[in-house]
Every structure is written in structure tokens, then in C-alpha cells.
Amino acid sequence: MVTGLGLVDVVVRYPGLSAPAVDRVSVDVAPGEVLALLGPSGCGKSSLLRAVAGLEPLAGGYVTWDGASVADVPVHRRGFGLVFQDGQLFTHRDVLGNVAYGLRGSGADRVTELLELVGLSGYERRPVATLSGGERQRVALARALAPSPRLLLLDEPLSALDRSLRERLAVELRAVLVATGTTAVFVTHDQDEAFAVADRVAVLDAGRLLQVDTPPDLWRRPASREVARFLGYEAFVPVSSAAAAPLRELVPPGSGPVLALAEGAFVVDTVAPVAKGTVLGITSRRGRSEVRVDVPGIGPVTALGPVGARWAAGDVVGLGVDGDAVAALD
Numbered sequence: 001m002v003t004g005l006g007l008v009d010v011v012v013r014y015p016g017l018s019a020p021a022v023d024r025v026s027v028d029v030a031p032g033e034v035l036a037l038l039g040p041s042g043c044g045k046s047s048l049l050r051a052v053a054g055l056e057p058l059a060g061g062y063v064t065w066d067g068a069s070v071a072d073v074p075v076h077r078r079g080f081g082l083v084f085q086d087g088q089l090f091t092h093r094d095v096l097g098n099v100a101y102g103l104r105g106s107g108a109d110r111v112t113e114l115l116e117l118v119g120l121s122g123y124e125r126r127p128v129a130t131l132s133g134g135e136r137q138r139v140a141l142a143r144a145l146a147p148s149p150r151l152l153l154l155d156e157p158l159s160a161l162d163r164s165l166r167e168r169l170a171v172e173l174r175a176v177l178v179a180t181g182t183t184a185v186f187v188t189h190d191q192d193e194a195f196a197v198a199d200r201v202a203v204l205d206a207g208r209l210l211q212v213d214t215p216p217d218l219w220r221r222p223a224s225r226e227v228a229r230f231l232g233y234e235a236f237v238p239v240s241s242a243a244a245a246p247l248r249e250l251v252p253p254g255s256g257p258v259l260a261l262a263e264g265a266f267v268v269d270t271v272a273p274v275a276k277g278t279v280l281g282i283t284s285r286r287g288r289s290e291v292r293v294d295v296p297g298i299g300p301v302t303a304l305g306p307v308g309a310r311w312a313a314g315d316v317v318g319l320g321v322d323g324d325a326v327a328a329l330d
């Protein structure tokens with residue numbers, strides 16, 4: 001028997017849409033596991049999450065909990081908690097009133113414990129209108145966790161926040177889910193966020209499940225170019241080509257016939273270069289320079305460069321390689 005959440009050939013259709021929004025997706029989520037649903041806008045992530053919650057009818061397949069279908073269990077009886085992008089707090093209640101909602105009795109001790117967990121100790125009496133965006137999402141998380149849901153469903157809970165806060169909260173969110181042993185499904189379109197939060201990541205496109213794996217396995221062994229591109233691999237080169245010579249030894253012998261190169265697979269190296277490229281342009285990210293270089297036989301790639309790099313378009317630079325940004329594809 002599958003314990004925890006089971007999805008079997010789940011299909012979601014909308015009237016007027018010729019293709020299904022979710023197309024026969026099957027995946028399990030073990031007790032205590034955090035699964036991210038990752039994919040581009042419109043790929044069906046939210047539809048799948050809503051179908052699990054019971055907010056969207058299934059056009060096919062099953063959603064199971066501990067092996068039994070939940071088809072006949074109404075939304076509020078499933079014991080699943082929900083957190084949305086905008087938190088959806090009750091604006092006329094204070095923080096305590098929001099977190100205690102859904103608890104029997106006053107639940108004051110439980111609220112104190114949860115606010116501590118999400119880093120908001122002492123916030124009980126704050127009106128939610130006075131909270132920052134990040135604080136609101138923490139309250140939404142505490143509220144959803146308060147009744148100890150057997151499954152927590154999170155739909156892009158961080159995407160309305162700015163990047164640095166998003167990155168910090170992603171780490172905190174994982175810590176809270178792990179500390180509470182919560183089984184969770186987390187929707188995001190951001191690969192970094194999925195990798196930071198989840199034990200396993202399910203990559204979706206056009207309603208179909210392309211691959212589900214742990215973050216390191218997904219990164220090292222993307223199942224297709226489609227998955228690789230979505231993760232940030234930007235160039236593909238046959239392993240047998242001359243241009244792949246400096247890269248070949250970076251993947252295990254006998255791996256697939258195509259090498260995928262992520263941004264940063266090449267690093268500008270003026271001391272012991274293994275390849276050369278022609279500079280196309282330079283941008284900056286987090287202080288480092290990112291140099292677009294055209295590598296013969298591979299094409300344009302993004303190489304990491306030193307702080308304050310000043311090459312001009314047309315300059316030729318030496319390149320080293322970083323094995324963590326090279327994967328073999330079948």
C-alpha cells in the first residue's frame with residue numbers, strides 16, 4: 001500500500017480547453033516528504049494542486065491517501081492545509097485570531113508555539129494590515145500548520161515577495177516543514193526555490209510529468225533536453241565532437257551521447273585554460289561578471305568571470321570548466 005499521498009493518472013480538464021490542463025500525472029508523496037511541482041507558467045501546477053485539495057474535479061485518475069481514494073471526501077474533511085500566494089489572511093482579525101482560526105478552544109499555547117516556529121514570537125496582537133509581505137506569509141504558514149494537517153499544499157507561497165526575502169524564506173520554510181514532519185506539496189516556477197525547499201522535484205510541462213527526482217539527481221541526470229533547459233542548461237553538444245573534448249571526462253564513462261552545459265559550465269581562466277571563446281558581451285550578477293562567449297563547436301554560453309571584468313566584444317578569452325554544471329543526456 002502507498003502510504004501518504006498517491007496520485008494515479010490524474011487528469012484535470014477545463015470547459016473550452018481542448019488539451020487537459022493536467023494529463024495523466026502519477027506520483028507519490030511519502031509521509032514527511034516535501035514534493036515540489038516545478039514548471040513554466042500554465043503547465044498545470046496549480047490545477048494539479050487544486051485537484052489534490054478537492055477544489056477541482058478530476059476528469060480521470062485518482063487521488064489517494066494511505067491507499068484509499070479521497071474522491072468522496074469533501075474538501076474540509078480531507079485534513080489538507082492550504083497556503084496561497086497572497087496568504088489570504090482574515091484582515092479583520094489580528095495575528096492570534098488568524099492562527100487560532102480552525103483550532104478548537106482558544107489554542108493560545110499552540111499559537112505561541114507556531115509563531116515561535118515561524119519567527120514571529122510576540123506578534124499575537126498585531127493587526128494583519130500592519131504586517132510586511134514576508135510576515136503575512138509566515139502567518140499564513142502558521143495558520144495552515146495549526147491544525148496539524150496530514151498534508152500541506154502550498155501554491156507559490158513566496159512568489160509575491162522580492163528575491164532576497166524569497167530566498168531566505170525558502171530556507172526557513174523547509175526548516176519549518178522538516179521540524180514539524182509535515183508532508184507537503186509545494187508549487188513553484190522557480191528552480192532554485194524548488195531545490196531549496198523540496199526533497200524531490202516533479203517537473204511538469206503542458207500538463208505532463210516529465211521527471212521526478214531529488215534535486216541532485218535531477219541536476220546531474222535531466223531526463224530530456226526539455227527538463228535540462230528548464231533547469232538552466234543552455235547549450236548541448238554531442239559527446240563525440242571535438243568541442244566536447246575538455247568536457248568529456250567530467251561525466252561518468254558510458255553516460256549518454258549529449259552533454260548539457262549549464263550557465264557557468266565555463267569559467268574564464270587565464271592561467272590554465274582548456275578551451276577558448278570569443279567575448280560577445282558582459283553582464284554582472286551578484287558582483288561576479290557573466291561573460292557571454294562564443295565557443296567554437298558549442299555556440300554562445302555564459303561563463304563566470306572575475307569581479308570587474310573589462311573585456312570587449314571580440315576579445316578571445318581562455319576558459320576552464322566546472323564539472324557541477326555539465327550533465328550527460330541520453
Ligand SMILES: Nc1ncnc2c1ncn2[C@@H]1O[C@H](COP(=O)(O)OP(=O)(O)OP(=O)(O)O)[C@@H](O)[C@H]1O
Nearest residue numbers: 014015017021040041042043044045046047048189
Ligand atoms: N478555471 C479555469 N478555466 C479554464 N482554464 C483554466 C482554468 N484554470 C486554469 N486554466 C488553464 O489550465 C492551464 C493550466 O493552468 P494552471 O493555473 O494550472 O497552470 P500553472 O502551471 O499553475 O500556471 P501559473 O504558474 O501561471 O500559475 C492553463 O492553460 C490555464 O489557462
